[in-house]
Amino acid sequence: MMLKILIILCLLWPATVLANPYKITVLATNISDYGGLGEWSFSAVFEGDVESVLFDTGFKSDTVLHNVLHLGVDLSQVEKVVLSHFHSDHTGGLLALREYFKPLNPNALTTAYVARGFFDQRTTLTGKRVGPGEFESAQEFKSAAEALGISFIEIASPTEIAPYLWLTGPVPRLVETYNGPKGLFVDGPNGQIEDVIMDDQSLGYLTDRGWLMTSGCGHSGLINTGTVLQSIKEEPVYSIVGGFHLWRAEQQTLDKTAEWLKKAGLELMMGGHCTGIAAAETIASKLRLPRSRISHAAVGSVITKDLNLIRSSIE
Numbered sequence: 001m002m003l004k005i006l007i008i009l010c011l012l013w014p015a016t017v018l019a020n021p022y023k024i025t026v027l028a029t030n031i032s033d034y035g036g037l038g039e040w041s042f043s044a045v046f047e048g049d050v051e052s053v054l055f056d057t058g059f060k061s062d063t064v065l066h067n068v069l070h071l072g073v074d075l076s077q078v079e080k081v082v083l084s085h086f087h088s089d090h091t092g093g094l095l096a097l098r099e100y101f102k103p104l105n106p107n108a109l110t111t112a113y114v115a116r117g118f119f120d121q122r123t124t125l126t127g128k129r130v131g132p133g134e135f136e137s138a139q140e141f142k143s144a145a146e147a148l149g150i151s152f153i154e155i156a157s158p159t160e161i162a163p164y165l166w167l168t169g170p171v172p173r174l175v176e177t178y179n180g181p182k183g184l185f186v187d188g189p190n191g192q193i194e195d196v197i198m199d200d201q202s203l204g205y206l207t208d209r210g211w212l213m214t215s216g217c218g219h220s221g222l223i224n225t226g227t228v229l230q231s232i233k234e235e236p237v238y239s240i241v242g243g244f245h246l247w248r249a250e251q252q253t254l255d256k257t258a259e260w261l262k263k264a265g266l267e268l269m270m271g272g273h274c275t276g277i278a279a280a281e282t283i284a285s286k287l288r289l290p291r292s293r294i295s296h297a298a299v300g301s302v303i304t305k306d307l308n309l310i311r312s313s314i315e
Contacts, residue, residue, distance in 0.1 A: 004243070013268045014242075015031065016152075020207050020264075020305050020306065020307065021048040021049060021050065021086060021163065021164065021305065021307050022046040022047060022048045022052075022107050022164075022165075022305065023042055023048075023279055023302065023303070023304055024045070024046045024047075024205075024214075024241065024302065024303040025044060025045050025047065025048075025071065025073055025211075025300065025301070025302050026042075026043070026044050026270075026272065026297050026298065026299055026301045026302075027043040027044055027045055027058070027064045027067050027068060027071070027073065027299065028041045028042055028043035028056070028057075028058035028059070028063050028064050028067060028093070028299065028310070029042050029043075029243075029272035029273050029297045029298065030272065031272070031296065031298035031299070031313055031314070031315050032067075032272060032298060032299040032300075032313060033298055033299050033300040033312040033313040035070050035315065036066070036067045036070050036071070036298075036299035036300060036313075037060075037063045037066050037067055037124075037299070038298070038299060039058065039059050039060060039063050039089075039275075040059060040087040040089055040219075040271040041056075041059035041060075041063065041090065041092070041272070041273065042055075042058070042084075042089070042090060042216050042242055042243050043055065043056045043057055043058045043063075043064045043067075043077065043090075043093065044214065044241065044242065044271060045068075045073060045075065046203075046205065047063065047073075047164065048162070048163075049189070050066045051080070051162045051163065051279075051309065052077065052080075052114065053078065053080045053081070053082060053161065053162055053165055053203075054075060054078050054080070054081045054082070054097075054109065055081075055082045055084070055216070055242075056083065056084050056090040056091075056216045057081065057083070057091060057092060057093035057094045057097060058086060058089070058090075058092055058093040059089040059090075059092045059093070060091055060092055060093070061092055061096040061133075061134065061231050062093070062096055062187070063092075063093060064093040064097060065093065065096055065097055065100055065198075066205070067282065067299050067300075068111070069218060070299075071299070071300050072177055075097065075101055075108065075109065075314055076101045076104035076105045076108050077099075077105060078108060078109060078112055079107050079108060079109065079110055080106075080111045080112075080113065080161060080162065081094065081111065081112045081113070081150075082112075082161070082203055083110050083112055083114050083118065083132075083178060084111045084121075084200065084201055084202065084203075084215065084217065085115070085118070085197050085200040085201070085214025085216060085217065085219060086107055086118050086122070086131070086132045086138065086197075086199055087132075087197075087216075088112075088132060088133055088134065088216065088271055089273075090216045090217070091132040091141070092133045092134065092249055093131065094109070094112065094133065094145060094150070095144060095145060095148060096147070097109055098110075098148045098149070098150055099148060102115040102149065103147065104206065106149070109150065110149050110150055110151060111150075111151055111153060112145065112150050112151070112152050112153070112197070113152075113153050113155055113159075113161055113167055114153070114154055114155065114172050114199065114201075115154070115155050115167075115168075115169050115170050115196045115198075115200065115201035116154055116155065116156045116169065116198075116199065117157075117170065117186075117259050118132075118138075118152075118154065118197035118199040119138045119139065119142055119152075120138065120186045120187070120195075120199070121137070121138050121139070121186065121187070122138070122184040122185065122186055122195050123184065123185055123186075123192075124183060124184060124185070125183070125185070130184055131289065131309045140175065144305055149154055149199050149246075149310045154287055155167050155169040155170075155201060156169050156170070157169045158171070158228060158232050159233070164206045164207070165203060165204070165205055165206075166203070166204040166205075166206065166229070167201055167202075167203055167204075167223060168201050168203075168204065168220075168228045168229065169201055170199065170200070170201065170220075171200060171201065171202070171220035171221070171224050171225050171228050172224060173185075173196075173220060173224055173311070174227065175221060175223045175224055175227070175293070176220070176221025176222070176223055176224055177196075178196040178197070178207065178219065178221075178222075179217075179218060179219050179220070179221050179222075179245045180196070180197055180200075180217060180219035180245055182194065196219075197219040197220075200216075200218070200219040201217070201220075201301040202214060202215040202216075202220075202225045202228075202229075202233065202242075203294075204228075204229040205216075207238060207307060208231060208234040209236070209238040209239075209246065209267070209307060210228070210236030210237060210238035210265060211229045211233075211235055211236065211238060211239075212238060212239040212240075212268075212303075212307075213225060213226055213229055213237055213239070213240050213241070214220075214242045215240070215241075215242045215243060215244055215272050215291060216273070217243045217244070217245050217273070218240060218242070218243060218244035218245050218246075218274075219245060222240070222244050222257055222260075222261075223247075223256075223257065223260045226260070226261075226264055230264070231285065232235065234307065236264055236265025236266075237261065237264035237265060237266055238265060238266065238267055238268060238307075239260070239266065239267065239268035239269065239270070239307065240266065240268075240269055240271065241270045241271075241296075241297075241303065242270070242271070242272060242273065242275075242297075243271075243272060243273030243274040243275055244271060244274070244275045244279075245274045245275070246274075246275050246276050246277070246279035246280070247274055247275065247276030247278075247279055248269075249276070249279055251282075251315060254279055254282050254283060254286075255286070257283060257284075258283045258286035258287060261283065261287060262286070262287050266292060266308070267274045268287075268289075268293050268294075268303070268307060269283070269284055269289060269293065269294045269295070270272075270294075270295040270296075270297050270301065270303060270309070271283075271294075271295075271297065272295075272296060272297025272298075272301075273297070275296075277296050280294065281294075292309065293309070295309050295311060295315060297313040297315060298311070298312040298313040298314070298315040299312060299313070300312035301313075301315065
C-alpha cells in the first residue's frame with residue numbers, strides 16, 4: 001500500500017514542480033522603457049527553468065536584439081521560436097537574432113513554429129510580392145533562415161511544443177471572420193483570393209488558474225482563439241497577453257469581446273501592440289478589472305511565475 005502511495009506521489013511531483021514554470025517578459029511593443037526601443041511590433045519570451053520559448057521577433061531586424069541586451073535577457077539558450085503569422089512586424093528580427101546568438105549556442109533559435117499557410121506567397125493588386133521580415137518572397141525568407149540553421153515546423157492543429165505551452169495552429173473563424181488589414185491576395189483554387197491571414201496562430205500557456213493566451217495580432221479573432229484553447233482543455237481564459245487588433249474596433253465589437261472574456265473568466269490583461277489603449281481600457285472597465293490586473297505592455301513589462309504584473313515605463 002505504501003509503495004502505491006509513493007508511486008502516485010512520484011507521478012504527481014513533476015506537475016507540482018512545473019506548475020506555472022514561466023516568467024514572461026515583453027521584448028518588443030509600441031511603448032518602451034527608458035533605454036529600450038519601441039516600435040509597431042510584438043515579441044515576448046517565456047523563460048522557464050527547464051525550457052524557454054521566444055514568441056515573435058519584432059519588426060526591425062535589430063529591435064529585439066537591442067532590447068534583450070538592454071534588459072539583460074539571455075536568449076542564447078532559447079531554441080524554440082513561435083512566429084504568430086507572416087507579417088513583418090512579428091518576423092523581422094528572426095535572422096538577426098539567430099546570427100547574434102549562434103556563436104554562443106549553435107542550437108539557439110533553431111526551431112521555428114509557423115502555422116499552415118505561413119509560406120503562402122502574398123501579392124498586392126498590382127502584383128508586388130510581400131513576404132515575412134524584409135523579404136518580398138516567402139520562399140526567400142525561408143531559404144535565408146534555413147541557411148542560418150533554422151528549421152521550420154508547420155502547425156496544422158493544436159500542438160504542445162513545451163510543457164504547458166500549446167500552439168493553436170490555424171484558428172477556425174467561427175465567431176469573428178477576420179480581424180486585420182486588407183489589400184493582400186493569395187492563390188486560391190480558382191485564382192487569386194483575398195488574404196485573411198489563415199496562418200495566424202496563438203500560444204496558450206496552461207497555468208494553475210487557467211489559460212494565458214498570447215497573440216501577436218489576433219487576426220483570427222480573440223473569441224475564436226480562446227475557443228480553440230478551451231477545446232484543448234476546458235479551463236478559464238484567465239489572462240490575455242499581446243496584440244489583439246482592437247485599436248479600430250467598433251463599440252459593438254468591444255462589447256461582444258468583453259462579454260465573452262467575462263464569461264471565460266478573464267482576470268489579468270496585458271494588451272499591447274495593436275490592441276489599442278482605449279480598447280483595452282474599455283474591456284477592463286466592463287470586466288471591472290482592478291488597476292493591478294491590467295497592463296498596456298511596454299518593453300520590459302513582466303508577468304511573473306505567480307501571475308503578477310511588473311510594470312515598465314509609463315504604462
